[in-house]
Amino acid sequence: MDFPEYKQLIKSLKHGKSLPTAIYLHKSSITECLPEALSALINTTIKTLEIDADWNLIKLYKRDFKFTLLEYPSFDQSSYPELLKSHTIDIYENTVKTTDYSSSANPPILHRKETFVLPNYPNYKLFEELTKEGEQIGLYQNTKSIGFKKQWQNLIKRKGYKLDENGRLHQVAKIVESKNPEQPQQIQRHLTAINRDRLSAPFQKLAKYGYLNGDYSILDYGCGLGDDATELEAHGLNINAWDPVHRPNATKTPCDIVNLGFVLNVIEDQTERQDTLKAAYQYTNKLLLVSVMLANEAKQEHFKPYKDGVVTSRNTFQKYFSQAQIRCYIEQVLKVKTTPFGQGIIAVFKSAELEEAHHLELQFKNYNWQHITQRPTPKVVNKAEQKSLFEKHQNLLADFWQYCLHLGRMPANDEFEQSLAIRQIFSSHNKAFQFLQGNYDQAEFNQAKTKRHDDLLVYFALSLFGKRKAKSHMPAKLTRDIKIHFESYNHALEEAKSLLFSISEPANIGNACYQAYENIKLGELHDNHSYILPTRFLNQLPAILRVYIGSAAQLYGDIEDIDLVKIHMRSGKVTFLKYDDFSKKLPLLIERVKVKLLEQDIDYFFYGDDYPNQPLYNKIDYLQKGSSEYKSQQNFDKKLAAMLKGVEKSEWPNWPILQKVFEYWKIELKGDRFIKLKH
Numbered sequence: 001m002d003f004p005e006y007k008q009l010i011k012s013l014k015h016g017k018s019l020p021t022a023i024y025l026h027k028s029s030i031t032e033c034l035p036e037a038l039s040a041l042i043n044t045t046i047k048t049l050e051i052d053a054d055w056n057l058i059k060l061y062k063r064d065f066k067f068t069l070l071e072y073p074s075f076d077q078s079s080y081p082e083l084l085k086s087h088t089i090d091i092y093e094n095t096v097k098t099t100d101y102s103s104s105a106n107p108p109i110l111h112r113k114e115t116f117v118l119p120n121y122p123n124y125k126l127f128e129e130l131t132k133e134g135e136q137i138g139l140y141q142n143t144k145s146i147g148f149k150k151q152w153q154n155l156i157k158r159k160g161y162k163l164d165e166n167g168r169l170h171q172v173a174k175i176v177e178s179k180n181p182e183q184p185q186q187i188q189r190h191l192t193a194i195n196r197d198r199l200s201a202p203f204q205k206l207a208k209y210g211y212l213n214g215d216y217s218i219l220d221y222g223c224g225l226g227d228d229a230t231e232l233e234a235h236g237l238n239i240n241a242w243d244p245v246h247r248p249n250a251t252k253t254p255c256d257i258v259n260l261g262f263v264l265n266v267i268e269d270q271t272e273r274q275d276t277l278k279a280a281y282q283y284t285n286k287l288l289l290v291s292v293m294l295a296n297e298a299k300q301e302h303f304k305p306y307k308d309g310v311v312t313s314r315n316t317f318q319k320y321f322s323q324a325q326i327r328c329y330i331e332q333v334l335k336v337k338t339t340p341f342g343q344g345i346i347a348v349f350k351s352a353e354l355e356e357a358h359h360l361e362l363q364f365k366n367y368n369w370q371h372i373t374q375r376p377t378p379k380v381v382n383k384a385e386q387k388s389l390f391e392k393h394q395n396l397l398a399d400f401w402q403y404c405l406h407l408g409r410m411p412a413n414d415e416f417e418q419s420l421a422i423r424q425i426f427s428s429h430n431k432a433f434q435f436l437q438g439n440y441d442q443a444e445f446n447q448a449k450t451k452r453h454d455d456l457l458v459y460f461a462l463s464l465f466g467k468r469k470a471k472s473h474m475p476a477k478l479t480r481d482i483k484i485h486f487e488s489y490n491h492a493l494e495e496a497k498s499l500l501f502s503i504s505e506p507a508n509i510g511n512a513c514y515q516a517y518e519n520i521k522l523g524e525l526h527d528n529h530s531y532i533l534p535t536r537f538l539n540q541l542p543a544i545l546r547v548y549i550g551s552a553a554q555l556y557g558d559i560e561d562i563d564l565v566k567i568h569m570r571s572g573k574v575t576f577l578k579y580d581d582f583s584k585k586l587p588l589l590i591e592r593v594k595v596k597l598l599e600q601d602i603d604y605f606f607y608g609d610d611y612p613n614q615p616l617y618n619k620i621d622y623l624q625k626g627s628s629e630y631k632s633q634q635n636f637d638k639k640l641a642a643m644l645k646g647v648e649k650s651e652w653p654n655w656p657i658l659q660k661v662f663e664y665w666k667i668e669l670k671g672d673r674f675i676k677l678k679h
Contacts, residue, residue, distance in 0.1 A: 001041050003065040003092070009038045010060050017115035020599045021063060021571070026075075026116040027056045033118070042067060045089055049096050053087050057116060063506075063598075064570055065092040072110060076123055079130050079167030082149060083108040092528070106150045111140070133169045137161060158305055202261045202291040203228050205341045205558065209358065211287070212237060216256035221280045222263035223247060258284040264326075265292040268307055268317040274333050281334050286351040290330055292321050294344040294604070323556070323602050337467070340557030357475055359468070360459060389425075390439055396421055400429075401436050405445060408452025409484040415477060453485045454543045460496030461547045466554050503548045503597075510569040512542045524621050532566045532577075534622050535559060549574055552595035556602060563587070564622070572598040579616060585636040585672040588613040588655055613655035639674055643667075 015033040016025040025033055034042075042058070046069075055069035068088040072081040084107075088097045101107040110116075111134070114127035121127075134140055137159050146152050156162065161169045199207065206212050212232065220229050220241040229241035242250040260280040267273040281288050304311045309319035321329070327338045327346055339347045339355070349355035390397060400422055403411050410433045413419045419429065426432040456478075474482075486492040502508045513531035517523060520540060523533035538549060545567060552574035553559050563582040566575035574595045579587035590613065592605040607613045620637060623630040643665050644652055653661065662669060666677045 001037060006038070006041070006065055006091070007062065009035050010062055013060075015118065016060075017112065020596075021061065023060045023062065024070075024116055025058050025060070026121070027058065028121060029116070029118050030058065041091070045091055045094075049089060049094070051087055051089070051096060053085065053098075055085075055087065057110075063572060064090075066090045075110070075113070079163065080109045080111060080149075080152060081113075083110075106148050108147055109149050109152055111146065111152075130167070137169065199231060200228050200261055200291075201342065202259055202289050202345050203232070205345055206257065206259070206289065208558070208560070209341075210361070211257055214238075216286070219253065219255035219258045219283055221252070221258050221260050221283065222276070223261075228259075228261075252283060254283045254285055256286045258288050259291075260288065261291045262293060264290065264329075265309075265319045265321065266317055267319070268309065270308065273319075277330065277333050281336075281348065281350075284348070284350050286349070286354050288348040288350065289341065289345065290326070290348065291345045292326050293318060294321060294323060294326075322604075339466075340555065342557040345557065353475075355468070356478075359463065359466075360475060360478055389435075393425060396425075397432070397436060397439070400432060401440055404433060404436075405448040407481070408445075408449040409481070412476075412480060415480075449485070452481070456481055456485055456492065457496050457499050458543050458546045458550060460492055461500040461543075462550045462554060464493070464496055464500050465547070465551045499543060499547055502544055503551070504572075506570040506572075508544055509548060509567065512544045513567055513569055516541050516545060522622055522624060524618065528569065530566050530568050532564055535562050535565050538565065548597075551597055552576075555595050555597075555600060556593060562593075572596065580613075585619065585633060586640070586669070587616045587619065589616065612657075615652075615655055615658060617649060617652050636672060 010023060012035070013023055013033065015029060016023045030039060051069070053069055053071060054073070055071045056075050057070040057072060059068040059070060061067060066089055068086050070083060071085040073084055074081040083101050085101065086099045089095070112131045114124055114131060117124060117127070139146065139155060139159065146155060156169065160171055162172050164170050203212070214237060218232070218237060218239040220226075220239060223229055223241035223243045223246070225246055226241050226243070229239050232239045240251060240253055240255060241247055242252045258280050260277065264273055264277060267276060277290070280290075306317065309317055312318055321344065323340065323343060326344060327340065330336070330338050330346055330348060334348065336348050339349065341347050349358070396418060399418060400416060403416050407415070410429050413423070413429065416422065416429070422429060422432050426435060482489055482492055486495070510528060513525065516533070517525045517531055520533060520537050523531060525531050538546065541549070548567065549565060556576065559565070559576055561578060562576040563579045564577040566577065568574065574597065576593040576595070577589060578591040578593075580590050581587055589607050591607065594603040594605070596602070605611060620630065620633045623633055643661055652658075668675045668677055
């Protein structure tokens with residue numbers, strides 16, 4: 001059986017617990033539920049790999065040619081049984097990977113057991129009752145946080161319940177909102193304002209994207225102590241700042257850009273929260289930027305639940321969101337589309353022209369073209385007159401040629417800053433361009449033209465992914481690009497649509513990863529699985545990978561502070577990896593963001609609190625071979641390997657344990673140097 005046939009059989013299944021990426025079935029249901037060919041494949045594979053395991057659930061992957069055997073010893077006895085072992089079988093590779101949870105303090109657990117079995121299963125009715133119990137007290141409202149034992153137990157506790165000896169829910173405390181009208185006034189909102197010694201995160205994003213260049217009026221709606229406004233006023237920007245506590249008498253006036261920074265999350269009244277968002281939007285002429293605090297379940301467990309948020313130790317209210325939740329909230333309240341600028345920083349464009357210009361500049365910025373950092377090398381010219389003219393105006397002509405390479409075409413008069421000087425010498429851009437054909441390498445221009453064509457395809461493909469219609473809001477530069485690089489706007493869209501659809505085929509992503517690895521010659525390539533590379537090389541990737549990663553970035557936001565990107569070849573995922581300081585010899589992973597394109601959802605993993613920091617032991621894979629940095633990293637890695645001698649590299653420890661290794665050797669890692677400690 002091949003993979004397409006396998007996928008078709010999985011798609012035809014009518015029973016079992018179906019999730020976006022897999023279907024789960026109890027062993028008792030297999031004979032009745034699985035087609036004979038699929039059942040035979042599973043049994044043959046288990047026999048071939050000589051797997052002798054006590055399993056009672058099977059996970060059948062929808063997008064991968066594999067399945068997992070799951071062992072839940074207390075499936076019938078426990079209301080929420082714990083996973084003891086899992087055995088993942090890759091049919092394509094003919095391999096098995098076993099994971100043992102027997103010593104784990106926080107193993108995966110099962111819910112909704114009736115979904116795994118058929119209605120004739122002996123305990124089916126009991127399983128239904130257990131699920132209804134949990135639904136009645138709201139245990140299944142956020143299914144992303146309940147898959148492990150500790151999180152599940154903490155959630156039950158927060159709801160004011162506990163599990164008795166029979167695994168049934170019993171109320172031990174009634175969680176209610178106070179009916180006392182004075183209670184909301186006890187929330188100390190004024191304490192949420194903080195002093196800043198630098199621009200806040202949302203204003204840093206505005207600065208990065210060029211919105212603080214003086215061309216736009218700004219309203220900081222809910223400015224707190226007003227440090228952002230003070231800083232921007234000092235730079236001569238037209239900014240207004242209002243706050244209900246600290247600047248209640250300030251003027252609120254409609255502005256091009258309105259910043260609603262970390263305001264919604266401190267309002268405990270849901271109606272007032274909605275009204276605040278709507279009011280900020282009414283004052284917006286072009287762009288509303290909304291920022292909130294993001295947090296996971298673990299962080300919220302440290303605080304007392306109140307209404308739909310928590311009360312902190314300072315008696316302030318915080319409504320924590322996930323990235324998906326805040327986008328959904330804004331879109332539902334304002335009936336608009338949103339664009340993420342970063343984690344918890346969401347933009348709403350009221351001006352379609354500004355939105356299109358933003359996405360266009362975002363796609364074409366920061367390209368590492370040689371012509372941006374180095375002047376092009378002129379060809380040798382023989383004609384004395386041409387040589388004299390070229391040498392006389394070499395700097396001006398070099399700048400003009402650079403811009404031609406940047407656009408992949410000849411610039412219009414209003415696109416090149418020194419156009420007047422060019423036209424005084426050659427009378428037109430066209431004549432200057434023709435003159436330079438004999439002075440510069442034409443192959444370089446052809447390469448630039450191809451690159452610009454691909455850039456435009458990526459831009460239009462991402463516009464389609466974001467469901468934006470650019471035609472009626474296109475900047476003049478884009479209209480000129482289309483005229484040169486495509487037959488028509490519709491032709492450009494057709495090509496872009498084909499490119500966008502191509503990312504759904506794992507074989508296309510895999511082939512492009514191998515091509516990219518061959519060209520870039522660094523990173524970490526896992527055969528038929530994934531390719532990890534530094535984000536600084538993203539613009540050198542094939543167009544299909546730029547769309548694949550760009551689609552993930554549209555869901556996540558700005559990836560400028562991301563160090564590595566992991567391209568999953570077969571599962572429709574992109575993972576962004578952020579380190580404490582990637583310039584170090586041993587960077588520590590502080591955040592991992594998994595973007596699931598098919599579900600259009602994001603999972604965040606924070607290291608240092610929820611998980612121990614993980615050192616990047618193979619940083620050398622991300623450095624250019626033969627460079628001084630590469631050689632220095634080699635020396636560092638040899639010293640580290642000597643201390644971990646005898647341990648397989650795949651099993652090298654996390655940061656807390658590595659520090660104990662350093663203690664054993666009586667050394668300390670200071671910066672990038674190992675310092676011997678004095679006895």
